Amino acid sequence: xxxxxxxxxxxxxxxxxxxxxxxxxxxxxxxxxxxxxxxxxxxxxxxxxxxxxxxxxxxxxxxxxxxxxxxxxxxxxxxxxxxxxxxxxxxxxxxxxxxxxxxxxxxxxxxxxxxxxxxxxxxxxxxxxxxxxxxxxxxxxxxxxxxxxxxxxxxxxxxxxxxxxxxxxxxxxxxxxxxxxxxxxxxxxxxxxxxxxxxxxxxxxxxxxxxxxxxxxxxxxxxxxxxxxxxxxxxxxxxxxxxxxxxxxxxxxxxxxxxxxxxxxxxxxxxxxxxxxxxxxxxxxxxxxxxxxxxxxxxxxxxxxxxxxxxxxxxxxxxxxxxxxxxxxxxxxxxxxxxxxxxxxxxxxxxxxxxxxxxxxxxxxxxxxxxxxxxxxxxxxxxxxxxxxxxxxxxxxxxxxxxxxxxxxxxxxxxxxxxxxxxxxxxxxxxxxxxxxxxxxxxxxxxxxxx
Amino acid sequence: xxxxxxxxxxxxxxxxxxxxxxxxxxxxxxxxxxxxxxxxxxxxxxxxxxxxxxxxxxxxxxxxxxxxxxxxxxxxxxxxxxxxxxxxxxxxxxxxxxxxxxxxxxxxxxxxxxxxxxxxxxxxxxxxxxxxxxxxxxxxxxxxxxxxxxxxxxxxxxxxxxxxxxxxxxxxxxxxxxxxxxxxxxxxxxxxxxxxxxxxxxxxxxxxxxxxxxxxxxxxxxxxxxxxxxxxxxxxxxxxxxxxxxxxxxxxxxxxxxxxxxxxxxxxxxxxxxxxxxxxxxxxxxxxxxxxxxxxxxxxxxxxxxxxxxxxxxxxxxxxxxxxxxxxxxxxxxxxxxxxxxxxxxxxxxxxxxxxxxxxxxxxxxxxxx
Numbered sequence: 001x002x003x004x005x006x007x008x009x010x011x012x013x014x015x016x017x018x019x020x021x022x023x024x025x026x027x028x029x030x031x032x033x034x035x036x037x038x039x040x041x042x043x044x045x046x047x048x049x050x051x052x053x054x055x056x057x058x059x060x061x062x063x064x065x066x067x068x069x070x071x072x073x074x075x076x077x078x079x080x081x082x083x084x085x086x087x088x089x090x091x092x093x094x095x096x097x098x099x100x101x102x103x104x105x106x107x108x109x110x111x112x113x114x115x116x117x118x119x120x121x122x123x124x125x126x127x128x129x130x131x132x133x134x135x136x137x138x139x140x141x142x143x144x145x146x147x148x149x150x151x152x153x154x155x156x157x158x159x160x161x162x163x164x165x166x167x168x169x170x171x172x173x174x175x176x177x178x179x180x181x182x183x184x185x186x187x188x189x190x191x192x193x194x195x196x197x198x199x200x201x202x203x204x205x206x207x208x209x210x211x212x213x214x215x216x217x218x219x220x221x222x223x224x225x226x227x228x229x230x231x232x233x234x235x236x237x238x239x240x241x242x243x244x245x246x247x248x249x250x251x252x253x254x255x256x257x258x259x260x261x262x263x264x265x266x267x268x269x270x271x272x273x274x275x276x277x278x279x280x281x282x283x284x285x286x287x288x289x290x291x292x293x294x295x296x297x298x299x300x301x302x303x304x305x306x307x308x309x310x311x312x313x314x315x316x317x318x319x320x321x322x323x324x325x326x327x328x329x330x331x332x333x334x335x336x337x338x339x340x341x342x343x344x345x346x347x348x349x350x351x352x353x354x355x356x357x358x359x360x361x362x363x364x365x366x367x368x369x370x371x372x373x374x375x376x377x378x379x380x381x382x383x384x385x386x387x388x389x390x391x392x393x394x395x396x397x398x399x400x401x402x403x404x405x406x407x408x409x410x411x412x413x414x415x416x417x418x419x420x421x422x423x424x425x426x427x428x429x430x431x432x433x434x435x436x437x438x439x440x441x442x443x444x445x446x447x448x449x450x451x
Numbered sequence: 452x453x454x455x456x457x458x459x460x461x462x463x464x465x466x467x468x469x470x471x472x473x474x475x476x477x478x479x480x481x482x483x484x485x486x487x488x489x490x491x492x493x494x495x496x497x498x499x500x501x502x503x504x505x506x507x508x509x510x511x512x513x514x515x516x517x518x519x520x521x522x523x524x525x526x527x528x529x530x531x532x533x534x535x536x537x538x539x540x541x542x543x544x545x546x547x548x549x550x551x552x553x554x555x556x557x558x559x560x561x562x563x564x565x566x567x568x569x570x571x572x573x574x575x576x577x578x579x580x581x582x583x584x585x586x587x588x589x590x591x592x593x594x595x596x597x598x599x600x601x602x603x604x605x606x607x608x609x610x611x612x613x614x615x616x617x618x619x620x621x622x623x624x625x626x627x628x629x630x631x632x633x634x635x636x637x638x639x640x641x642x643x644x645x646x647x648x649x650x651x652x653x654x655x656x657x658x659x660x661x662x663x664x665x666x667x668x669x670x671x672x673x674x675x676x677x678x679x680x681x682x683x684x685x686x687x688x689x690x691x692x693x694x695x696x697x698x699x700x701x702x703x704x705x706x707x708x709x710x711x712x713x714x715x716x717x718x719x720x721x722x723x724x725x726x727x728x729x730x731x732x733x734x735x736x737x738x739x740x741x742x743x744x745x746x747x748x749x750x751x752x753x754x755x756x757x758x759x760x761x762x763x764x765x766x767x768x769x770x771x772x773x774x775x776x777x778x779x780x781x782x783x784x785x786x787x788x789x790x791x792x793x794x795x796x797x798x799x800x801x802x803x804x805x806x807x808x809x810x811x812x813x814x815x816x817x818x819x820x821x
Contacts, residue, residue: 168639185636190503190531356617356636356643358504363558366641370594387591394554397525398506 002256003230005218005238010098018140021101027146029220033109034152042113046216048224050236055081055209056287056327058311067196068114069204077200078116079181079207080107082123083165083172087288087349088329091240092210094252096130100137104160106213108146109220111158114206119160122177125167134162169353173401174207187357188401211240231257235310245332248272257310262299264309265332278334281439285314286326288346289406291413293323295443335439339421343414344372350407361404364395368411375422378429385422389415459536463487464544464779476529476540477508481719485775489542490581492666493618494530497722497730501623502530506555507581511548514539526551544779556585559616562597562641572668574681577720578616597641605653607673607739608662612644615669621645621661628732629655656695659738663714663722674739675711684710686753691746695734697725701753709742
């Protein structure tokens with residue numbers, strides 16, 4: 001059994017309610033932080049813990065906090081990014097739905113550290129029922145003196161507000177989220193200035209993912225140094241993985257980042273193997289935006305080493321032979337899945353979700369979708385594959401926000417690793433409508449040069 | 452004690468200029484002018500927060516500053532990136548930039564109709580200029596373009612979304628120039644569109660300026676549409692006493708007839724400052740209602756120095772573009788690499804080619820002494 005920090009109490013009956021949560025040791029971190037620590041000491045603990053942002057980019061959270069500008073007389077804000085809309089990612093939903101008080105507790109401690117008197121949870125519009133759960137939890141916390149004026153006699157005031165989005169993936173990007181929170185159209189801002197200097201209403205703002213803020217609770221409870229001992233290297237602590245696709249046991253799992261990808265997929269504790277006894281073909285290990293990997297590169301790196309479920313190992317080999325930890329949306333594809341169709345589905349998603357502000361993303365995503373659709377329906381040409389490559393190359397890095405990159409990477413990786421399958425679609429326009437390419441050689445051991 | 456402001460030194464394409472802190476790379480490049488200035492489809496110096504969207508002005512920053520000379524990993528939007536002291540920028544000397552710019556041009560033209568001959572904006576269209584300079588001959592896009600119906604926004608302005616490149620300039624005009632905003636963007640991605648809150652509700656004294664800022668033919672003047680091609684009309688500077696605006700405008704005339712009135716524009720296609728130093732936006736009255744020569748006091752022909760089709764008419768004071776190539780190339784001007792006449796062992800270099808009567812023939816070079 002791996003170490004569990006966030007989901008340790010998830011199975012306790014009635015953990016959603018305040019009384020049970022408190023009985024199980026909830027809000028200890030608030031007591032500890034407010035009574036024995038200064039705000040800077042809390043930030044210092046988070047820095048020591050090596051906690052990395054769980055929203056996808058993996059930026060060290062403590063570092064982000066220390067960038068926050070603290071000018072005199074200007075309020076600062078903490079915003080919790082609960083706009084979890086990445087296809088394949090549903091870890092925050094689980095956390096907020098079943099242990100809402102863990103997030104509220106993390107928010108209170110973080111608000112204390114950052115000096116945020118008004119903290120916002122920006123939640124995905126489709127999570128309508130979770131808003132009620134969170135608001136009930138906030139109400140209970142307030143009734144028990146964890147929120148409001150002069151919390152625990154420290155003189156620190158804090159309120160938490162829940163704001164619903166209106167169903168746009170782009171509002172998960174922090175500056176678009178801020179625009180939307182201000183009541184404007186959710187277009188990403190042009191950076192600099194970064195939110196740490198000018199965020200919500202031009203005030204210094206920190207935007208963190210739900211899981212990041214919830215992880216502050218165990219960090220304060222056990223101390224940053226203890227937390228950093230879990231995991232390996234720069235991948236400290238535990239990570240929630242939402243596993244889905246062709247596996248026996250889809251769901252949200254907490255891992256301590258020391259297990260191998262193979263173990264995660266095949267062990268009964270986690271995914272329980274590929275469904276219906278089929279074989280593994282490919283996997284998108286970190287949510288739809290990260291590069292897809294064929295089975296052989298997923299289980300072993302290009303150097304022939306075992307690939308582990310952590311930030312460094314998953315990105316080993318760069319984009320040429322690696323992928324990314326991303327937001328932890330682990331999507332498994334078995335031998336009967338079509339990579340072309342999968343890529344088309346993702347391209348359609350990004351086309352629909354592009355905000356339309358900058359031209360490469362607005363026009364490029366639509367173009368890629370159209371080409372992928374024609375390849376998928378047997379109308380593609382061989383030159384379309386190279387054209388796709390050229391389009392993604394011209395989108396990547398040239399856009400305002402990372403959505404352009406997120407749209408380009410899956411297409412690039414699919415062509416890089418599964419070019420045979422694209423070519424088969426072009427060469428067999430009739431056959432590709434009735435059957436899939438199959439596993440082919442994608443699970444064959446890769447040739448490792450002897451060095 | 453007044454301290455002298457420290458100027459920043461910035462090198463763009465091997466040409467160094469001193470600019471005030473807080474200047475964007477684009478504006479610094481415009482000080483140099485010519486080809487060194489990146490094209491801009493969405494940035495508009497008179498509109499706050501504009502820019503950063505079209506990505507045509509991407510440049511490469513080869514060195515961030517003297518203090519931190521690391522290059523920036525990504526290409527940056529020059530209109531929204533400020534210069535630092537000692538910054539080294541590559542625009543037309545960077546292959547990466549030219550490649551990205553060609554890509555952006557292709558993207559902008561994907562959903563834009565390629566029917567310039569029947570478009571009212573032809574001749575003064577920034578996208579037309581951009582595609583001449585950075586576009587490719589053919590298109591690789593083999594699908595249907597998005598199309599919209601034409602909309603009349605009130606009696607003066609027509610919106611044809613099919614031509615729109617979503618630069619947001621008109622949205623900023625509606626936001627910053629008019630009192631009540633009735634103009635914005637609906638929907639998102641490639642299906643987003645410029646729209647009014649309630650169609651046909653653009654009643655505002657300054658809303659006509661959306662036509663001037665539109666880089667393409669998406670917003671056009673209904674009082675001028677298809678009355679004439681712009682290059683047949685003569686631009687003339689004129690003014691009148693206007694209680695609402697500066698009254699300083701540009702008339703587009705043919706004979707004694709005033710076909711169109713617009714604000715005066717500078718060489719970057721942006722509205723010039725009026726004589727009182729404020730941006731020379733003009734009001735709807737001047738723009739749409741005063742089409743009689745008697746309403747105006749003519750100052751003289753406009754000095755056009757844009758390089759677009761308009762300047763192909765023989766206007767007064769057209770400034771030829773400065774040739775910056777020798778400077779950009781660092782003194783290594785383009786030169787003839789090989790003079791075949793001199794190095795050839797067949798031709799005799801002592802024979803001056805221009806002295807040969809008629810076309811040169813092998814007989815002319817025969818060594819008769821041999």
